Amino acid sequence: MDGHLRRAADKRLVGFPEINYDELEFTGEYLGAGAFGAVAKANYLGKTVAVKRLSIGERITLNDLQQLRREVRLHASLSFPNIVQLIGASTVPPRLGIVMELAPYGSLFDILHLPRVAQVREWVCHIHRINQTEVGMLYLHNHRPQVLHRDLKSANVLVFEGWQAKICDFGLATNFDANAHTTTRGSGMRGTYAWMAPEIMRGAKYTTASDVYSLGLIVYEVISGKIPFQDQNLMQLALGLDRGERPLLPTHDLDAPAGGHRLAALMQRCWQQDAGSRPRSRATTAELSSIVASIGGDPRITSTGGATAAVEGHASRSPAQHHVVRTWRSCRLQCGELRRSYCM
Structure with missing residues (x-):
């Protein structure tokens, strides 16, 4: 990965909790999939969560990273009973994911x-x-x-x-x-x-x-x-x-x-x-x-x-x-x- 992109990725973000990807313990159960990647069940700090895992990995560009962070910041700004709660995100390439509360009954x-x-x-x-x-x-x-x-x-x-x-x-x-x-x-x-x-x-x-x-x-x-x-x-x-x-x-x-x-x-x-x-x-x-x-x-x-x-x-x-x-x-x-x- 380009050094400039890695330095940009490593900066601490303001506006949402940055999650260490290594702290996500995946159960092996997948909840859905799409062009972006897959949604998987995981445990995070003792809580069962849903993780939207992004498949772009090492191919991510600075523009992709900025777009991902914009999505996460927007979601983090929303707090309402009928909006899914954002827990945080891992936005340091190559392992990218958005962590949300788990919906037990699906969509x-x-x-x-x-x-x-x-x-x-x-x-x-x-x-x-x-x-x-x-x-x-x-x-x-x-x-x-x-x-x-x-x-x-x-x-x-x-x-x-x-x-x-x-x-x-x-x-x-x-x-x-x-x-x-x-x-x-x-x-x-x-x-x-x-x-x-x-x-x-x-x-x-x-x-x-x-x-x-x-x-x-x-x-x-x-x-x-x-x-x-x-x-x-x-x-x-x-x-x-x-x-x-x-x-x-x-x-x-x-x-x-x-x-x-x-x-x-x-x-x-x-x-x-x-x-x-x-x-x-x-x-x-x-x-x-x-x-x-x-x-x-x-x-x-x-x-x-x-x-x-x-x-x-x-x-x-x-x-x-x-x-x-x-x-x-x-x-x-x-x-x-x-x-x-x-x-x-």
């Missing part, structure tokens, strides 16, 4: 699309998670300086104890700048296009309305249980979005669940073609809170045999619930492959 994408476990989805819990995701997005948009996530999708919403939802992955997030244009990360963004607003596809600037559009696609996943635009390639998706096309929603899915029609109506407002016609974050938060109030109930309490009780009720699991948990764990790696295909 919302895992929960919605996990093979053989998707059928145990719990409607009330999902509405609460959408509401919490929106509250986290509202926090970002109200932050000073304002933060645009720019890569909001179900894979970037992690689920914690009590089924609390938190937004993660700020590799594309930016402090809002009126002169900031869109950026790309090459093939690493190919799956993210499915959650991308039509104006961004056309090369327009990111705005809060772009994040609101992405929220609408997450709502679609919850209502339909499907990955948006799953059967379309990038060209088909781009042309369809330019014509105002959106994923088809089976009407029968809206009849049974409480709040289904209101949630679908909010989804359609969020993904309107004209960015200026989409609701602001505060308005979507108010509507989601109203939907939550209308359905009532604690998202942590479900009917007998429900998915939440199966995962959280360790002391009183029935044999059937133990089976659900075993199935959940055995399918995590399968879902990682599915998520890599569409979300990385």
Whole structure:
């Protein structure tokens, strides 16, 4: 590595805790992977954490290092119940990693699309998670300086104890700048296009309305249980979005669940073609809170045999619930492959 780059890498940074990579004890369990590298489980100072391990290693340039540190500093500046907590980062090449709190139940994408476990989805819990995701997005948009996530999708919403939802992955997030244009990360963004607003596809600037559009696609996943635009390639998706096309929603899915029609109506407002016609974050938060109030109930309490009780009720699991948990764990790696295909 160039001496200047190593000296720059060795400087102590202000704005986030620099972690000694040797103090991370990896368990060998991988939680996900993408163009950036892999997310692995590790122990750090007696605590189980998630580590986003970057694969660039010795190939890192000074510009790459500065970009990594900008991401970490931005994440470190955010403190809110619905934002994943940053513990620190190792930014001294060649071993690079971002250390975060561990989400025991994976991502919302895992929960919605996990093979053989998707059928145990719990409607009330999902509405609460959408509401919490929106509250986290509202926090970002109200932050000073304002933060645009720019890569909001179900894979970037992690689920914690009590089924609390938190937004993660700020590799594309930016402090809002009126002169900031869109950026790309090459093939690493190919799956993210499915959650991308039509104006961004056309090369327009990111705005809060772009994040609101992405929220609408997450709502679609919850209502339909499907990955948006799953059967379309990038060209088909781009042309369809330019014509105002959106994923088809089976009407029968809206009849049974409480709040289904209101949630679908909010989804359609969020993904309107004209960015200026989409609701602001505060308005979507108010509507989601109203939907939550209308359905009532604690998202942590479900009917007998429900998915939440199966995962959280360790002391009183029935044999059937133990089976659900075993199935959940055995399918995590399968879902990682599915998520890599569409979300990385």
